[in-house]
Amino acid sequence: MTALLEIDTLTGGYRDTKVLFDVSAHIEAGSVLGVFGRNGVGKTTLARLVQGGLHPVHGDIRLNGRSVGDLPAHARRGQGIGYMPQTSMVFDDLTVRENLTLGNAREETETYFDRFPRLAERLDQPAGTMSGGERKILAFVRTMIEDTQVIILDEPSEGVQPENIDHMAECLKERALAGAGILLCEQNLSFLTGVSNWFLGLDAGRVVLNKLASEVPTSELRSILSL
Numbered sequence: 001m002t003a004l005l006e007i008d009t010l011t012g013g014y015r016d017t018k019v020l021f022d023v024s025a026h027i028e029a030g031s032v033l034g035v036f037g038r039n040g041v042g043k044t045t046l047a048r049l050v051q052g053g054l055h056p057v058h059g060d061i062r063l064n065g066r067s068v069g070d071l072p073a074h075a076r077r078g079q080g081i082g083y084m085p086q087t088s089m090v091f092d093d094l095t096v097r098e099n100l101t102l103g104n105a106r107e108e109t110e111t112y113f114d115r116f117p118r119l120a121e122r123l124d125q126p127a128g129t130m131s132g133g134e135r136k137i138l139a140f141v142r143t144m145i146e147d148t149q150v151i152i153l154d155e156p157s158e159g160v161q162p163e164n165i166d167h168m169a170e171c172l173k174e175r176a177l178a179g180a181g182i183l184l185c186e187q188n189l190s191f192l193t194g195v196s197n198w199f200l201g202l203d204a205g206r207v208v209l210n211k212l213a214s215e216v217p218t219s220e221l222r223s224i225l226s227l
């Protein structure tokens with residue numbers, strides 16, 4: 001059976017500098033691929049190559065068996081690939097409400113307010129007046145409510161308090177159960193292990209682990225993080 005998203009021998013980076021080398025992975029519908037590795041190993045670069053902000057030097061990305069590797073980011077978004085970047089992820093001058101009503105919502109935003117009441121309290125405030133952690137939550141919810149098949153999240157838990165990270169994990173599991181494929185780049189091991197079905201470990205731009213999560217002891221993850 002064809003995977004929802006196939007990442008096929010991707011090599012790429014920034015102008016003349018290659019950062020990722022021959023990275024392959026796949027994401028099934030209903031599953032979470034946890035991408036991890038130390039700072040600077042290429043997690044964000046992988047996220048951007050899949051999202052379309054960067055274009056590969058070599059390799060391809062296929063959505064439901066069809067190549068999207070030559071498409072610009074907006075066209076990949078149109079085909080159902082959502083993306084929460086690590087930084088600059090909300091429109092600071094727009095209110096929380098306006099940020100949440102951009103794009104194609106697949107479900108009511110209100111369903112997220114029980115888990116993240118801070119957003120409901122701040123609906124009419126410019127997003128730029130919120131804390132870094134609150135802006136992360138806003139960007140996360142906006143990404144979750146979009147009508148997408150694949151969701152790419154780049155370090156959503158960074159700067160977010162533990163209780164809200166737990167709520168993020170619940171949302172991701174629910175979205176996967178509803179059929180989405182999720183590519184989660186994360187440094188927070190307990191969050192990553194709590195939601196991932198499959199792990200992709202990177203070091204210096206190369207795959208050092210690509211395995212079913214249930215077959216990977218935490219010690220192996222830790223050793224990759226301290227390589």
Ligand SMILES: Nc1ncnc2c1ncn2[C@@H]1O[C@H](COP(=O)(O)OP(=O)(O)OP(=O)(O)O)[C@@H](O)[C@H]1O
Binds near residue numbers: 187
């Ligand atoms: N715009 C850029 N131009 C040139 N090199 C870059 C650029 N952005 C990142 N790099 C380099 O690419 C490499 C991989 O960076 P990347 O941001 O993908 O790593 P990461 O695993 O996401 O790191 P972190 O965990 O710190 O976010 C690093 O060596 C970084 O310095």
